[in-house]
Amino acid sequence: MSVISEGNVRGGSVFKDISADDEDWQPSEIESLCMNCYENGMTRLLLTRIPFFKEVIVSSFSCEHCSWSNTEIQSAGRIQEQGVCYTLRVKTKQDLDREVVKADSATTRIPELDFEIPPFTQKGSLSTIEGLLDRAVAGLEQDQAVRRTTQPEVAEKIDEFIKKLMKLKDVENEFTLVIEDPSGNSFVENPRAPQRDEALIVTLFKRTVQQEMQLGIRADDDLEEEPAGNDLDTMRNEVLVFNTNCPECNAPASTNMKLVQIPHFKEVIIMATNCDSCSHRTNEVKSGGATEEQGTKITLHITDPSDMTRDLLKSETCYVLIPELEFELGMAALGGKFTTLEGLLKDIKDLIVSKNPFICGDSVASDRMHKLAEFGEKIEEVISGKMDVHLVLDDPAGNSYLQNVYAPDPDPEMTIEKYTRTFEQNEDLGLNGMKTEGYQKEK
Known part of the structure; x- marks a missing residue:
């Protein structure tokens, strides 16, 4: 069994880029319980980094007793400052080949069928639009054999809906796919890059209190909105420092924030993060004033x-x-x-x-x-x-x-x-x- 050493954790990131040249970097193996036959099987964990999807944990379980297997992908990166919503108008079969990173916190909707996959009901995945449809069909078909015996009317309606989902793969009519992720860690490919994708709309949004609770970044008993800071003199005269995590290696880092007046323009808030572990540096700007009238x-x-x-x-x-x-x-x-x-x-x-x-x-x-x-x-x-x-x-x-x-x-x-x-x-x-x-x- 491979072990993640203490030196790896303290000396640098445990998440590495996948490389054929690094033969020493092997998955971690953990003996774990098989939920199918309740014998012990083997889980393999690979901690790696995917651009745009940050750090991920790829896990694969196999049981030598009953041959049951399972694979999952989980985001190990930080939750983004804002949620993201992708709205894709699927017009051709080529659109079905678009690659999609779907976090487990994402909600998937197809408005034309009034179909929705709620958050945290599926594990995160790296797939295509067609793969998302196939996965949805597989989920609906999972208990159909039992339903046909106990609830034949319900099973018949589900069969009809499955046919509608499968029909979408022919793209005889345009349909809309919406992926809304409050964690901000989902992504939909733009095959026309660097040109603008006319079929894809990307919007950022502020998370609600309920969404922050679902993501585990707010206590369940904390129902109050965070108060807005109003000490502008402090922000103008001092550099505020608060603890955070590096967006690249996830190591502890510090972020500096200051209100700055840009000549011939307005005040803005500049935030800069420097990481001592991997030397990564970022800067981000927020408008210090309200949205202009024009x-x-x-x-x-x-x-x-x-x-x-x-x-x-x-x-x-x-x-x-x-x-x-x-x-x-x-x-x-x-x-x-x-x-x-x-x-x-x-x-x-x-x-x-x-x-x-x-x-x-x-x-x-x-x-x-x-x-x-x-x-x-x-x-x-x-x-x-x-x-x-x-x-x-x-x-x-x-x-x-x-x-x-x-x-x-x-x-x-x-x-x-x-x-x-x-x-x-x-x-x-x-x-x-x-x-x-x-x-x-x-x-």
């Missing part, structure tokens, strides 16, 4: 490598577009950031190319890998000033910013447009019913 669209014509040094604030609600590359980054990606233009472009390259979990392995299509590699090369050309492009920051909340290096004079290469939000944008921001002013444009 959305803001900032367009910069990148004409010189010196543009890469411009300070940039991308809020969580901001879309990033590069029209010449047919690229659009949704508001749910990368989170809020206060960085430079070069830093943002490098983060985009890492997200789309380096850290994309669905371009690894033997099953990846070579044309997709070539397409993403070519996109990474174009980003490098933009950074070095060899490609003439426009960068667009489209923020419906109006909380994003790009430095004007000519301030207080107008910037000849940058335009700022104020616009009235659509009903859908207000809905995404939770602002339906909010009055907005008319359209105005600034230069």
Whole structure:
């Protein structure tokens, strides 16, 4: 039996990337009870790391007495700050091949069939859309033999519903798949990356008290909402420090938080985490003020490598577009950031190319890998000033910013447009019913 040593736990992360070169890294084996025959079987645990899905525990149980076996995948990473909801419009059979990471805390819905799989009723899985449908059918068929004897009418209705689920795999009619995960650890593949996925909508949301209780991050008897802090003078004059865990290796780390005034803009909250164990560093930005009455669209014509040094604030609600590359980054990606233009472009390259979990392995299509590699090369050309492009920051909340290096004079290469939000944008921001002013444009 392999054992996780104390040195491994204290000296570094016990979660490693799967590699054929590391022959010493073997699954841990634990003798455990078989729930089928109640004899002792063997459970194998592999602690590894998958990009976007953080750390995972892959477990496999087998019993030599009755030959029963079972495999599961569990998230071992930290719970994200916000929940995430993926809404996919399945239009073709190719959409059924999209890979999906579904955490056990996720709710799966198909509105057209009024079908729902509640959270914590299935273990986490790495599958495809077709695999999710097959798993749902298998779950419904599990006790059908008994129902046909004891409850024939119920069994007949379930058989009819199973046929409807199987019919979805033919994609004769479009249907909607919704995966809502309060832990924020689920993921749906975008096969058109780095281009925008027109069929997929990703939204972030604040967890309810009940969802936090389900996730075990709030006590069952704590029904009160957390009070909002109001000591702004302390945040302006001091750096607040609180304990947290590193998002990469999960080791104890500290996060620094401070309220900062950005010249010619507004106050923002900057949070930075530094990990002494793995040297990972992150920074995240939250808007210090309320949502603006109008959305803001900032367009910069990148004409010189010196543009890469411009300070940039991308809020969580901001879309990033590069029209010449047919690229659009949704508001749910990368989170809020206060960085430079070069830093943002490098983060985009890492997200789309380096850290994309669905371009690894033997099953990846070579044309997709070539397409993403070519996109990474174009980003490098933009950074070095060899490609003439426009960068667009489209923020419906109006909380994003790009430095004007000519301030207080107008910037000849940058335009700022104020616009009235659509009903859908207000809905995404939770602002339906909010009055907005008319359209105005600034230069």
